[in-house]
Amino acid sequence: MGMTMTQKILAAHAGLESVTAGQLIRADLDMVLGNDITSPVAINEFEKAGFEKVFDREKISMVMDHFAPNKDIKAAQQCKQCRTFARKFDIKNYYDVGEMGIEHALLPEKGLVAAGELIIGADSHTCTYGALGAFSTGVGSTDMACGMATGQAWFKVPSAICFNLTGTLSEYVSGKDVILHIIGKIGVDGALYRSMEFRGEGVKNLTMDDRLCIANMAIEAGAKNGIFPVDEVTEEYMKGRVDRPYVVYEADADAEYDQVIDIDLSSILPTVSFPHLPENTRTIDQVGDVKIDQVVIGSCTNGRLSDMKAAAEILKGKKVHRDVRAIIIPATQAVYKESMRLGYLDIFIDAGCIVSTPTCGPCLGGYMGILAEGERCVATTNRNFVGRMGHTASEVYLAGPAVAAASAVTGKISSPKEVL
Known part of the structure; x- marks a missing residue:
C-alpha cells in the first residue's frame, strides 16, 4: 500500500523506507517554534532536564507575538526569559518588538519553513505550514524543550482524509469560507488525529494566502495537520524566500485514505461560524439579524496582505457603525508596511x-x-469558544475579512454586497 504525502515526509525524516498509520516513530526536525507564552515553559523544562546546548541555533524560532508589546508585568517577565535564553544560545530566529509578527504568518514570510520539511511548534496552529507542502503540527512545551535539545520528536503516524477540491471561488469568498464550510461539514472532531490532505484540480485556483488560512484551521477539525501539494503557486511563493534545497513529496496513487470528501469551491458561499464552536456554521443568507459590538480583522488566520486588501476594498469611503469598534491587525511588519504603501x-x-x-x-x-x-464580535480569527475573547457571556462569530468589514459598516453581520 502506498503512502500519503504526510506519511512520506515522516518516513523520510525517520530514516525509514515507509511508515503506516498508527506506527510510532522518532523523526528529525527542521524547525522548532515557540512563542512568548509557550517558550518560557519549554525553557523551564529545558533547564530542569539539565540540557546545556541546543541542537541547532538556526533551527529554532521564538516569536514574541501573543502578549507583545508587553501587556503587563507577567508578560514582560515571560518575554525577558525568552530574550535571555535566545541570547545565551545565540538563537538566530528570535523576533521581538519591531521585528516580530504573528508567528504563523511570519515564518512562511521569512522563508523559515519550506516544502518537505518537518516542523513542530508549541502552538496548535503550527499546522499552518502544510500550505507549503510541509508536515507541521502543534506540540506541548515539553516536546518543544526536547526538540530544542535533541532535534528530534516522537510521532504517531496519522491516517488521512483526502479533500478533493474542484471549481473556483466566487466573489467575496476566500480560504476562510472554505475551511469553515469543511469544519461545518465534518465537525470539530471530524479529522481527529488525522492528516487533512487537499488535492484535486481546484487547488490551483487557491492563492497561497487561501492555503495558509485553510491549513491553519485544520486543528479546528481535530486534525494532526493539514497539507497541500506543491505546485507552481507554492514554488512562486518560496522563490526568493527559501534559501536552501527542499524536497517535494507527492502522495502515492494507491495511498490509503480513511475518507475522500469532494468539495466544489464554486458552491461555497460566505460562511459564518456562530458561537461557541467553529463547526456551528451558517451561510451568509442564513445569518439573520445579529447586531455586533466589535470587529477584529487580523490573526495568524487572516492578517495577510490579501485580507487587508479585501477589508480595504469594502471600507473605502465608508464609516464604521457608531456602535462598533473595528480593530485591524496586520500580521507582520511587512504586511503593515505594504498596507501603508498601498493606502489601506x-x-x-x-x-x-x-x-x-x-x-x-x-x-x-x-x-x-x-x-x-453580552458583547458580540465578528472576528477573522480561528476560535470562538466560550470566553475566547473575553467575558464568558460574550460571543465570537468567525468570518472572512470581507464579511467582517461589511459588518463593521452596518453594525450587524452582513454580506459585502449589502454595503457595495
Whole structure:
C-alpha cells in the first residue's frame, strides 16, 4: 500500500523506507517554534532536564507575538526569559518588538519553513505550514524543550482524509469560507488525529494566502495537520524566500485514505461560524439579524496582505457603525508596511478603525480588544469558544475579512454586497 504525502515526509525524516498509520516513530526536525507564552515553559523544562546546548541555533524560532508589546508585568517577565535564553544560545530566529509578527504568518514570510520539511511548534496552529507542502503540527512545551535539545520528536503516524477540491471561488469568498464550510461539514472532531490532505484540480485556483488560512484551521477539525501539494503557486511563493534545497513529496496513487470528501469551491458561499464552536456554521443568507459590538480583522488566520486588501476594498469611503469598534491587525511588519504603501491604512483610519502593531492580542482574549459581558464580535480569527475573547457571556462569530468589514459598516453581520 502506498503512502500519503504526510506519511512520506515522516518516513523520510525517520530514516525509514515507509511508515503506516498508527506506527510510532522518532523523526528529525527542521524547525522548532515557540512563542512568548509557550517558550518560557519549554525553557523551564529545558533547564530542569539539565540540557546545556541546543541542537541547532538556526533551527529554532521564538516569536514574541501573543502578549507583545508587553501587556503587563507577567508578560514582560515571560518575554525577558525568552530574550535571555535566545541570547545565551545565540538563537538566530528570535523576533521581538519591531521585528516580530504573528508567528504563523511570519515564518512562511521569512522563508523559515519550506516544502518537505518537518516542523513542530508549541502552538496548535503550527499546522499552518502544510500550505507549503510541509508536515507541521502543534506540540506541548515539553516536546518543544526536547526538540530544542535533541532535534528530534516522537510521532504517531496519522491516517488521512483526502479533500478533493474542484471549481473556483466566487466573489467575496476566500480560504476562510472554505475551511469553515469543511469544519461545518465534518465537525470539530471530524479529522481527529488525522492528516487533512487537499488535492484535486481546484487547488490551483487557491492563492497561497487561501492555503495558509485553510491549513491553519485544520486543528479546528481535530486534525494532526493539514497539507497541500506543491505546485507552481507554492514554488512562486518560496522563490526568493527559501534559501536552501527542499524536497517535494507527492502522495502515492494507491495511498490509503480513511475518507475522500469532494468539495466544489464554486458552491461555497460566505460562511459564518456562530458561537461557541467553529463547526456551528451558517451561510451568509442564513445569518439573520445579529447586531455586533466589535470587529477584529487580523490573526495568524487572516492578517495577510490579501485580507487587508479585501477589508480595504469594502471600507473605502465608508464609516464604521457608531456602535462598533473595528480593530485591524496586520500580521507582520511587512504586511503593515505594504498596507501603508498601498493606502489601506488611510482607508481604515478614515473609516474609523484602529490599526494595531502585529500581535495575537484579542484572538486569545489577551489584550487589544477584550469583550465585555453580552458583547458580540465578528472576528477573522480561528476560535470562538466560550470566553475566547473575553467575558464568558460574550460571543465570537468567525468570518472572512470581507464579511467582517461589511459588518463593521452596518453594525450587524452582513454580506459585502449589502454595503457595495
